[in-house]
Amino acid sequence: MAIKTFNLPDPGEGLVEAEIVEWKVAPGDTVKVNDMVLEIETAKSLVELPIPWAGTVKDLLVEVGQTIDVGTPIISIDDGLGGDDAPAAAPSIPGEKAAPAEGASEAILVGYGAKAGATARRARKNSGAGMPSGRSAPPVSPAAAPVAVVTAPVQAAPVVAPAPAQAADGARPKAKPPVRKLAKDLGIDLAAVTPTGPDGVITRDDVNAHVSGSTAPQADSAVAAAPGGTAYRVPFGSGEREERIPIKGVRKMTAQAMVGSAFTAPHVTEWITLDVTKTMELVERLKGTREFKDVKVTPLLVLARALVLAIRRNPGMNATWDEAAQEIVQKNYVNLGIAAATPRGLIVPNIKDAHALTMLELAQAIGQLTATAREGRTQPAEMSGGTITITNVGVFGVDSGTPIINPGESAIVCFGAIRKQPWVVTAVDGSDEIAIRHVTQLAVSFDHRLIDGELGSRFLSDLAAILEDPAQALVWG
Numbered sequence: 001m002a003i004k005t006f007n008l009p010d011p012g013e014g015l016v017e018a019e020i021v022e023w024k025v026a027p028g029d030t031v032k033v034n035d036m037v038l039e040i041e042t043a044k045s046l047v048e049l050p051i052p053w054a055g056t057v058k059d060l061l062v063e064v065g066q067t068i069d070v071g072t073p074i075i076s077i078d079d080g081l082g083g084d085d086a087p088a089a090a091p092s093i094p095g096e097k098a099a100p101a102e103g104a105s106e107a108i109l110v111g112y113g114a115k116a117g118a119t120a121r122r123a124r125k126n127s128g129a130g131m132p133s134g135r136s137a138p139p140v141s142p143a144a145a146p147v148a149v150v151t152a153p154v155q156a157a158p159v160v161a162p163a164p165a166q167a168a169d170g171a172r173p174k175a176k177p178p179v180r181k182l183a184k185d186l187g188i189d190l191a192a193v194t195p196t197g198p199d200g201v202i203t204r205d206d207v208n209a210h211v212s213g214s215t216a217p218q219a220d221s222a223v224a225a226a227p228g229g230t231a232y233r234v235p236f237g238s239g240e241r242e243e244r245i246p247i248k249g250v251r252k253m254t255a256q257a258m259v260g261s262a263f264t265a266p267h268v269t270e271w272i273t274l275d276v277t278k279t280m281e282l283v284e285r286l287k288g289t290r291e292f293k294d295v296k297v298t299p300l301l302v303l304a305r306a307l308v309l310a311i312r313r314n315p316g317m318n319a320t321w322d323e324a325a326q327e328i329v330q331k332n333y334v335n336l337g338i339a340a341a342t343p344r345g346l347i348v349p350n351i352k353d354a355h356a357l358t359m360l361e362l363a364q365a366i367g368q369l370t371a372t373a374r375e376g377r378t379q380p381a382e383m384s385g386g387t388i389t390i391t392n393v394g395v396f397g398v399d400s401g402t403p404i405i406n407p408g409e410s411a412i413v414c415f416g417a418i419r420k421q422p423w424v425v426t427a428v429d430g431s432d433e434i435a436i437r438h439v440t441q442l443a444v445s446f447d448h449r450l451i452d453g454e455l456g457s458r459f460l461s462d463l464a465a466i467l468e469d470p471a472q473a474l475v476w477g
Helices: 177-186 204-212 249-262 277-287 299-313 359-374 453-468 472-476
Strands: 003-007 017-023 036-041 046-050 055-060 067-069 073-078 267-275 319-322 327-330 336-338 340-342 345-347 388-392 411-415 419-426 432-447
Touching (some): 017 177, 267 453, 277 432, 277 453, 299 336, 299 411, 336 359, 432 453, 453 472
Antiparallel strands (some): 017 036, 017 067, 340 345, 411 432
């Protein structure tokens, strides 16, 4: 037999290490080329790794929760062909390819692979044998454990008690990767959690309910938001007086980037308050059209389109400062970043060449970007190369803010909550009256090294003009 060792590939984007999040196989399992065997977390995203050979898993060489360097051996495979042991080459995760084994098809290591369920797994004699001791984190006190919750309404408990999460034959409990990550962080064995999702899938609320000691999610549980999108069900003042949360992964990278941006680029922020009633009317009309019936239409879509048009009129906003070359690099394309708060921290994926997209294509791109971010599947390449960003704090009911520029860019637009408020409306005859209108605030922070007050003000004014009257886009477009 030939034992081949697969090393941690290079994630690219200058990353040199990754944390082991979840093993999808165990010693003795049979795998095929391109089967996903492992999930890792880099400083920018969650990534699934496919195996470049077919064979039988011999050993898992690293434990869940470990942070390891690129090139570290992580798994060994018996290909059953005979010959000398051979280590794997370490291809780049984002786009390079692994050298195929002799007699095997080429393995494409780009985050895609065999369909779910393609890995043939042999029954285990001992469910705990052969697995690293770090597969589950040490148990923690439920009273002191932080629990991530989603913002969607909590489902009521079903009338009929659902089936246990783990079958008697040792099958893996069904749960999505973010839920498995949550359970690992809390030291929860998913086999002990009662599922309420479709087809016996364990949801975040199921994990939350298990931690709180109940058998089903509770709609009236006290929830307090914590930084970075994490929330806690632990009553304040109970349990340990302090808790230490490791700074790693996306949160560590975000912190470093924000400090670098704040203390490198001199920030200036400007605000404008505007009537967006006509934008809200446009959103409702688009929702009723045949073209937009299958996509989500929101005021953010109108703002995204308005931003592209405003950039065309004010191209200096879409530039960067090159300190080494002592040059301003003006970009004649728009890679539009949309800031997304996830349980793992703030990420900013961007829509490539947003300037070339129609309104419908832009809506589809925003929908796909949002869905991917929520699932924790945003890849490093999707977060690189941005030119300007929108952060939508309005979804949290916040009026506005002073956003920090995303590194590598020179401006960021903050979109506040839209509220019905009394507003002075000027009639055609010049008379004024008070009316109830949809009102919001826009703010833009920009790098004052290359964007002066005049340019920043004209850009913000153009954005407001389109949101106040979307028909203005016909004149400028």
